[in-house]
Amino acid sequence: xxxxxxxxxxxxxxxxxxxxxxxxxxxxxxxxxxxxxxxxxxxxxxxxxxxxxxxxxxxxxxxxxxxxxxxxxxxxxxxxxxxxxxxxxxxxxxxxxxxxxxxxxxxxxxxxxxxxxxxxxxxxxxxxxxxxxxxxxxxxxxxxxxxxxxxxxxxxxxxxxxxxxxxxxxxxxxxxxxxxxxxxxxxxxxxxxxxxxxxxxxxxxxxxxxxx
Numbered sequence: 001x002x003x004x005x006x007x008x009x010x011x012x013x014x015x016x017x018x019x020x021x022x023x024x025x026x027x028x029x030x031x032x033x034x035x036x037x038x039x040x041x042x043x044x045x046x047x048x049x050x051x052x053x054x055x056x057x058x059x060x061x062x063x064x065x066x067x068x069x070x071x072x073x074x075x076x077x078x079x080x081x082x083x084x085x086x087x088x089x090x091x092x093x094x095x096x097x098x099x100x101x102x103x104x105x106x107x108x109x110x111x112x113x114x115x116x117x118x119x120x121x122x123x124x125x126x127x128x129x130x131x132x133x134x135x136x137x138x139x140x141x142x143x144x145x146x147x148x149x150x151x152x153x154x155x156x157x158x159x160x161x162x163x164x165x166x167x168x169x170x171x172x173x174x175x176x177x178x179x180x181x182x183x184x185x186x187x188x189x190x191x192x193x194x195x196x197x198x199x200x201x202x203x204x205x206x207x208x209x210x211x212x
Contacts, residue, residue: 004173004186008071009061015198016063022166025056025159034158037087041154045080045147048130056152066166069201070156072099073173074113077106079138080147084154089161094204095170102174111136114146121145160206169204 001009013019027035042052061069082103090096114120115136125144126132132144160168173183178196185192 002073004073004183005060005071007186007188008069008171011194011197012061012063012069015194015201016067018063020062020064022059022062022066022068024058025156027054027155029159029163030155031162034089034162038151038155038158041084041087042151044083045151046129046141047147047151049128052128054151054155056155059156067205068160068166068168070153070168070170071173072153072170074106074109075119075146075149076110076153077103077172077174078110078114078146078150079103079107080142080150081153084150084157087154087158089158092161092206093157093170094206095172098175099170099172102172106172106174110146111138114143119145124148166206168206169201171201171204175200 009019027038030038038054039052042054059068060071063069077099082100084090085093085096085100085103093099120135121132121144125148129144129147131141133139133141156168157170160166171182173181173186175182177185177200178192180190180192184190185197
């Protein structure tokens with residue numbers, strides 16, 4: 001864990017108790033209509049495989065009752081992630097509006113951190129999305145790794161809305177709680193009451209909405 005993740009974990013444990021583990025998000029956890037939308041998103045991001053194996057990583061933080069948290073840092077905010085908020089269930093995501101804005105203003109920070117090595121591309125992500133542009137260039141091909149991260153974030157979003165088993169809250173380093181940026185809070189530069197953090201996270205938590 002990085003320093004911000006450690007700080008966020010400590011806050012969460014004070015608020016919600018001991019962490020637990022839950023299975024990773026899977027495309028198979030989604031209803032067929034949502035699976036089709038995710039595969040369409042994969043194609044629109046430049047996906048080249050006929051049958052892609054989509055395997056998001058572990059949830060960042062998990063607690064009893066299916067309560068999940070994702071801490072989104074520099075690399076999660078760019079044009080590819082913004083495109084995933086056009087998926088049909090995006091209006092059900094409590095962070096949708098804020099994250100659209102973060103993707104616009106945060107891409108420069110994402111570029112500073114994510115234009116090197118495996119943060120830009122890898123053998124696995126090139127197989128998924130084809131060869132990318134040269135590092136630091138965002139034209140027609142862009143960054144395969146950024147695209148993969150955006151798609152995997154979208155799968156986690158979809159599972160939190162559709163599964164009925166989990167509730168997810170996303171928090172970004174670009175968010176502001178009681179006038180303090182989350183980035184400053186997690187770096188220990190400024191303080192916010194834990195009640196304010198709890199209220200913010202409650203407002204950011206998904207509610208299950210069954211498919212009709």
